[in-house]
Amino acid sequence: MELWSQYILPCLCAFAGCIGFTLVFNIHGPGKLIAGCGGALGWLVYLLGGKTILAGFFAAMAISLFSEIMARIRRCPVTGYQLVALLPLVPGGGIYYAMSYCLVGDTGQFLNALLDTLGMAAALAVGVILASSLFRAVFPRLVRPTRSPSSGGPKP
Numbered sequence: 629m630e631l632w633s634q635y636i637l638p639c640l641c642a643f644a645g646c647i648g649f650t651l652v653f654n655i656h657g658p659g660k661l662i663a664g665c666g667g668a669l670g671w672l673v674y675l676l677g678g679k680t681i682l683a684g685f686f687a688a689m690a691i692s693l694f695s696e697i698m699a700r701i702r703r704c705p706v707t708g709y710q711l712v713a714l715l716p717l718v719p720g721g722g723i724y725y726a727m728s729y730c731l732v733g734d735t736g737q738f739l740n741a742l743l744d745t746l747g748m749a750a751a752l753a754v755g756v757i758l759a760s761s762l763f764r765a766v767f768p769r770l771v772r773p774t775r776s777p778s779s780g781g782p783k784p
């Protein structure tokens with residue numbers, strides 16, 4: 629029962645939340661399930677990492693690698709999958725609590741919540757950038773060649 633409540637149910641909720649956001653990002657068909665699975669995968673990595681900033685970094689890397697692979701398989705843009713799958717990890721609650729502490733005048737709690745929120749946001753950004761860059765450096769052949777406007781063929 630503990631496995632269900634601590635890991636499976638939160639991942640299903642992240643999956644459902646990502647499916648809902650695919651409507652906003654206009655993702656259709658199997659892309660909805662792919663984005664939802666990416667969100668569930670990211671949330672699982674985050675939970676297994678202990679809900680820390682480092683866990684957020686690894687979750688963002690997992691989401692980015694998953695999105696890169698799925699986008700290459702489906703020949704779709706990566707950004708749609710990445711943005712939707714990252715949404716459960718965005719520290720919206722931390723921003724809310726930081727502003728709440730600021731308005732109350734609790735400077736210590738405000739700075740603690742603010743730094744934690746900024747650290748999580750930075751970890752997500754760096755995780756996505758690092759994983760995406762490494763993926764494209766290691767697998768350059770999976771990236772489609774660009775066409776030259778003058779010749780119509782691929783660039784050398």
